[in-house]
Amino acid sequence: MRAFVLKKYGGPDAAEIRDMPRPVPQAHEVLVRVRAASLNPVDYKIREGMLKVVQRYKLPAVMGNDFAGVVEALGDGVTRFAVGDRVFARVAKDALGAFADYAVIPDDLLAPMPASLDFESAASVPLAGLTALQALRDELHLKPGSRVFIPGGAGGVGTFAIQIAKWLGAEVITTASPRGKALVERLGADVVIDYTAQAFEDHVRGMDGVFDLLGGETLKKAFGVVKPGGKVVSIAGLPEPVTARKDLGRGALLATLFWFASYGSRAEARKRGVTYRYLFMHPSGAELAELGQLIDAGNLEPVIDRVFPFSEIKQAFAYLEGGHAKGKVVVRMDENSA
Numbered sequence: 001m002r003a004f005v006l007k008k009y010g011g012p013d014a015a016e017i018r019d020m021p022r023p024v025p026q027a028h029e030v031l032v033r034v035r036a037a038s039l040n041p042v043d044y045k046i047r048e049g050m051l052k053v054v055q056r057y058k059l060p061a062v063m064g065n066d067f068a069g070v071v072e073a074l075g076d077g078v079t080r081f082a083v084g085d086r087v088f089a090r091v092a093k094d095a096l097g098a099f100a101d102y103a104v105i106p107d108d109l110l111a112p113m114p115a116s117l118d119f120e121s122a123a124s125v126p127l128a129g130l131t132a133l134q135a136l137r138d139e140l141h142l143k144p145g146s147r148v149f150i151p152g153g154a155g156g157v158g159t160f161a162i163q164i165a166k167w168l169g170a171e172v173i174t175t176a177s178p179r180g181k182a183l184v185e186r187l188g189a190d191v192v193i194d195y196t197a198q199a200f201e202d203h204v205r206g207m208d209g210v211f212d213l214l215g216g217e218t219l220k221k222a223f224g225v226v227k228p229g230g231k232v233v234s235i236a237g238l239p240e241p242v243t244a245r246k247d248l249g250r251g252a253l254l255a256t257l258f259w260f261a262s263y264g265s266r267a268e269a270r271k272r273g274v275t276y277r278y279l280f281m282h283p284s285g286a287e288l289a290e291l292g293q294l295i296d297a298g299n300l301e302p303v304i305d306r307v308f309p310f311s312e313i314k315q316a317f318a319y320l321e322g323g324h325a326k327g328k329v330v331v332r333m334d335e336n337s338a
Contacts, residue, residue: 001100001102002019002310003017003018003020003100003101004016004017004064006059006062009052010048015314017311020100023102025074027077028076028078028108029106030074030075030078030104030105031071032069034069034102034103036069036122036330036333037067037098037331038066038124038125038127038328038329039316039320039328039330039331040066040127041156042065042127043063043317044320044321053254054248054254062098062103063096063099065091065096066123066126067089068086068088068117068119069103071083071084072102085112086122088113088292089111089288090281090283090284091109093280093283107285108285111286112292114292114295122302124303124304124328125288128157129160129300129302130282130287132160132164133291134279134281136170137168140233142169143168146168146208147206147208148165148171148172149200149207149226150162150172150174150189151174152176153176153184153187154174154183154326154327155213155325156325156329157235158184158213159302159303159326160300160302162174162189163188164300167299170208173193175193175194178196204225208226209230209231210225210231210232210233211234212233212235212237215234223276226272226274228272228273228274230274231277232274232275232277233277233278234277235279237262237265238262239261240258240259240262240265240276240278241256241258243277243279258278303326303327304328305328306319307330307331307332309332310331312331316331
């Protein structure tokens with residue numbers, strides 16, 4: 001089968017399409033014929049070796065974190081799915097494997113594909129959608145009347161986050177360029193700040209929470225827009241000790257490393273009387289099924305910026321890394337490949 005394989009850690013040439021053996025499902029695993037796969041910033045961070053302290057992969061490794069496709073074969077003990085089912089998933093964190101003609105995945109990470117979606121749209125959902133759901137519902141605890149600031153709302157995670165926050169009943173303030181303004185407004189944003197002309201910190205105050213998607217100066221300034229007792233959850237800053245224990249299941253050594261790495265952000269949070277949390281999302285077939293129900297009910301809409309053929313996955317990465325995608329970037333597999 002064809003697969004996009006990481007040969008070594010590095011830049012765009014560190015990965016290539018090559019032939020690899022088709023995986024075989026073991027007990028409680030499912031073999032899926034991949035029809036489309038989604039690109040995420042974490043993919044090129046993995047390629048560059050930025051996450052080696054968290055997870056080291058045995059190279060060569062098939063890349064890719066989420067996909068949609070059709071069940072091809074079942075391992076022993078799988079009863080929830082049948083050959084021919086349309087499914088989507090975020091793969092196990094220590095496995096990868098979505099950028100290939102076939103992928104093997106534990107059955108508890110798999111969910112039925114929303115009936116209303118095609119494969120490309122379904123592939124865009126798992127990682128970004130689960131990240132937004134877990135940050136907004138489980139960490140920020142948004143509820144009707146909550147006020148949340150989501151900088152960078154027109155990106156892959158942001159487009160899901162705006163809609164999920166609105167579904168939870170929150171007022172949503174976001175930032176976007178003039179090109180992205182109409183999109184985030186259509187998705188439900190109540191207030192849109194043009195980051196090319198305005199500094200958000202001059203206009204945003206009294207937030208119950210912030211879901212930071214950008215890191216850097218945006219994260220630093222975000223602490224000042226949250227009311228005392230509020231919370232900042234980031235997927236772009238630096239991990240803190242809770243990340244090591246809760247999200248990664250690791251011990252004191254990694255927690256200590258993250259303690260030092262995140263000291264500046266945590267100190268700024270303490271000074272403002274707020275809480276800082278870095279989130280590594282966790283795969284979940286059950287939560288993904290919830291997102292599928294929201295999609296089929298018309299409460300959540302995947303936003304696709306561009307779809308590339310799998311043969312052009314390097315061009316897809318170059319486009320994603322350019323930083324201007326509105327919504328998700330997806331690769332489509334050739335149905336006739338094997």
